[in-house]
Amino acid sequence: MSMIVADSQKVQDYASKVSNIIYDTANYETEVLFYLTQHCNLVCDGCYMQAGPDVPRNTLPVSDLSFYLSEFDKVPNFTHGVVFSGGEVFSAPINYVEAAAHNVLDRGWQLQFKTNGSWIQNPQKRDAVVAMLGRLQPHRGLCATEDEVLQFLQRIPKPIARVLGPKILEMWMYHKLPTTSMLDMAVSVDDLLHPAKSAQWFADIAELITSNRRLRNKVNLKTFTLNESAEFFENYVLGNPQLGATNVVRAKNKNALRYDINGCQAEAYFGDYVDVGKVSPVDKLSNIVMPSLGDSAGRLVYCFYPDKTVGFDCYYLESVGRVPYVDGQGRRKSFARLQRDMYTQLVLDYARAISK
Numbered sequence: 001m002s003m004i005v006a007d008s009q010k011v012q013d014y015a016s017k018v019s020n021i022i023y024d025t026a027n028y029e030t031e032v033l034f035y036l037t038q039h040c041n042l043v044c045d046g047c048y049m050q051a052g053p054d055v056p057r058n059t060l061p062v063s064d065l066s067f068y069l070s071e072f073d074k075v076p077n078f079t080h081g082v083v084f085s086g087g088e089v090f091s092a093p094i095n096y097v098e099a100a101a102h103n104v105l106d107r108g109w110q111l112q113f114k115t116n117g118s119w120i121q122n123p124q125k126r127d128a129v130v131a132m133l134g135r136l137q138p139h140r141g142l143c144a145t146e147d148e149v150l151q152f153l154q155r156i157p158k159p160i161a162r163v164l165g166p167k168i169l170e171m172w173m174y175h176k177l178p179t180t181s182m183l184d185m186a187v188s189v190d191d192l193l194h195p196a197k198s199a200q201w202f203a204d205i206a207e208l209i210t211s212n213r214r215l216r217n218k219v220n221l222k223t224f225t226l227n228e229s230a231e232f233f234e235n236y237v238l239g240n241p242q243l244g245a246t247n248v249v250r251a252k253n254k255n256a257l258r259y260d261i262n263g264c265q266a267e268a269y270f271g272d273y274v275d276v277g278k279v280s281p282v283d284k285l286s287n288i289v290m291p292s293l294g295d296s297a298g299r300l301v302y303c304f305y306p307d308k309t310v311g312f313d314c315y316y317l318e319s320v321g322r323v324p325y326v327d328g329q330g331r332r333k334s335f336a337r338l339q340r341d342m343y344t345q346l347v348l349d350y351a352r353a354i355s356k
């Protein structure tokens, strides 16, 4: 009996903690990740998406993606940063990926393609991806620090700033301060989860993009590498003579570095390997808050899947609180309804997990 009381108290505590996070859209940032397809051309041991060549090739409908972009636009602390992942994102038809990408970029938002990079080996796929990148028109965003922006604004006498008005000041700022494209190509590079060839795939992608006049300022190059493969990255990316990486700057926390390839800046990010299957469900359910990108209390990443479900990206990669994003009549649920349904699902899953 006392065990049941203790469990119900735990569930209540969990429910109030989760409720305080999910509904606090002013203090937690909101981000969206669309798994456009779960199909992948590779078979990696430990793939937390259960992706692979035998998975159906169905894709997340562009009309659903478009609906939810508009829905999230109304959320106060939405970052306007969107990730397209998979499976392998470029194993989906490229005209479909392009239509989805326009939906994000044409709003002036940030888009990141997360890829295993293997498309570079397939001449037909490579040409299709390059042609698509050429047609996309990402906006540019300021990449100046807050201090640089402040210094810039302080140099303009107040009466002149008043006459110019905020719109012209902003245009001026974009002209004078460093800017960057709102489109990222992020490649997974490691020799633990992914094939070691991923380093060469990235090198070939980097060479292709930085030597293409139309793409070199349009596509930001990024890599994601496991900490356990950091040495591999040093040897086969930074040490690859094909890339001739220069100006390597390491972040103080060692989780990131910046370097130049052929005059273009590239960024590398590092994270720990997680054996998803070995993490307890309670740990997954308790870690739905991602590190903040700015000054917020943290981030909630909503992940949409081609099977018409949505869940939170938990700290251990697997989505939790997953629910259908359409109701019984096939109508898309509002953001408020998603919040409610995902909250209910998380609490239910937690109650189940602790009673086992």
Ligand code: SF4
Binding pocket: 040, 041, 042, 043, 044, 046, 047, 048, 049, 050, 051, 052, 086, 087, 088, 116, 193, 194
């Ligand atoms: S490349 Fe990524 S999505 Fe594809 S099987 Fe490997 S880990 Fe899974």
